[in-house]
Amino acid sequence: MNAEIKVEAGGLELATPVVLASGCAGYGDEWLELVDLDAVGAVVLKGVSLEPWPGNAPPRIAEAPAGVINAVGLENVGLDTLVREKLPALDGLPCKVVANVVGRSRDEYRDVCSALAAERRVDALELNVSCPNVEARGMAFCADAEGLRDLVADCRDVAGKPLWVKLAPMVTDIVAVARAALDGGADALTIANTVPAMAVNVEARRAVLGNVYGGLSGPAIRPINLRLVHVVYKETGADLIASGGVDGWRAAAAYILAGARAVQVGTALFDNPGAPAEIVAGLKEYVKREMFDGLSFLVGKLRGDRK
Numbered sequence: 001m002n003a004e005i006k007v008e009a010g011g012l013e014l015a016t017p018v019v020l021a022s023g024c025a026g027y028g029d030e031w032l033e034l035v036d037l038d039a040v041g042a043v044v045l046k047g048v049s050l051e052p053w054p055g056n057a058p059p060r061i062a063e064a065p066a067g068v069i070n071a072v073g074l075e076n077v078g079l080d081t082l083v084r085e086k087l088p089a090l091d092g093l094p095c096k097v098v099a100n101v102v103g104r105s106r107d108e109y110r111d112v113c114s115a116l117a118a119e120r121r122v123d124a125l126e127l128n129v130s131c132p133n134v135e136a137r138g139m140a141f142c143a144d145a146e147g148l149r150d151l152v153a154d155c156r157d158v159a160g161k162p163l164w165v166k167l168a169p170m171v172t173d174i175v176a177v178a179r180a181a182l183d184g185g186a187d188a189l190t191i192a193n194t195v196p197a198m199a200v201n202v203e204a205r206r207a208v209l210g211n212v213y214g215g216l217s218g219p220a221i222r223p224i225n226l227r228l229v230h231v232v233y234k235e236t237g238a239d240l241i242a243s244g245g246v247d248g249w250r251a252a253a254a255y256i257l258a259g260a261r262a263v264q265v266g267t268a269l270f271d272n273p274g275a276p277a278e279i280v281a282g283l284k285e286y287v288k289r290e291m292f293d294g295l296s297f298l299v300g301k302l303r304g305d306r307k
């Protein structure tokens with residue numbers, strides 16, 4: 001039984017606080033046989049746009065100290081294929097399914113959300129707002145708080161299910177961005193996406209990635225995103241879902257103490273598909289050992305915290 005680690009997060013009841021991160025578990029089909037499903041509260045599907053996106057030129061993955069840099073470029077099959085082929089394959093899945101939405105304009109985000117609102121197998125939507133906005137000279141949606149609030153409000157109007165907004169870590173004022181998303185009607189914030197990065201092959205005198213720049217993930221970014229979760233929790237008290245370098249139960253517990261209600265696991269799945277089960281076992285043990293009244297009790301409960 002998972003009674004002690006059941007959580008409510010972002011408008012969903014999750015059997016466990018472990019959520020598989022977008023882009024790291026495909027459309028659900030790539031991990032079904034590898035991951036212990038009892039350990040998973042929800043899976044976030046790979047980002048989907050209105051039309052298929054081809055993604056970036058290879059190489060798309062570079063090694064980094066304590067992490068990886070990816071420049072997949074949000075390659076995806078597009079909305080129609082997701083709805084016709086990928087979602088039906090998820091029928092009978094015991095965990096919740098969250099669709100991750102990407103777009104290049106407000107209209108595109110709204111149209112994708114509106115179409116997914118009708119899909120029975122989608123329990124919630126997560127907006128990836130790190131994408132460049134073609135209507136704002138390529139500036140990321142999350143770089144402009146006012147624009148972000150309007151984008152989220154548009155999607156909120158049509159979504160008809162819980163709406164999570166996944167923020168980028170490198171913004172001038174994370175609290176302003178978080179407030180904008182909440183004002184627009186977000187039920188939860190996912191904090192945060194990858195950190196912009198690059199790698200160079202000095203022998204070849206070339207950038208390793210075909211796209212030159214990519215996003216750093218894995219334990220390397222955990223201290224950065226941990227602070228962001230804490231700052232946003234202290235300032236807003238919102239439902240937060242942590243993302244960034246969760247590779248074991250201690251990392252998950254740290255994010256929960258900092259204010260997250262659930263944690264996403266991404267990069268860790270690549271070399272350890274057993275990570276979700278290990279995290280759940282570790283958290284159960286922690287709750288029992290410390291005699292807490294369930295995991296939710298621990299959310300934001302740092303001792304000696306800043307006032």
Ligand SMILES: Cc1cc2nc3c(=O)[nH]c(=O)nc-3n(C[C@H](O)[C@H](O)[C@H](O)COP(=O)(O)O)c2cc1C
Pocket residue numbers: 021022023024046047068070072074100128166192193194216217218219221243244245246264265266267268
């Ligand atoms: C290969 C790869 C693909 C990703 N694709 C997406 C995506 O489609 N949408 C999205 O919001 N995040 C995407 N991400 C970001 C992850 O969901 C996650 O937020 C990030 O990697 C940090 O968590 P981690 O350190 O546990 O991997 C991707 C990450 C990786 C490594």
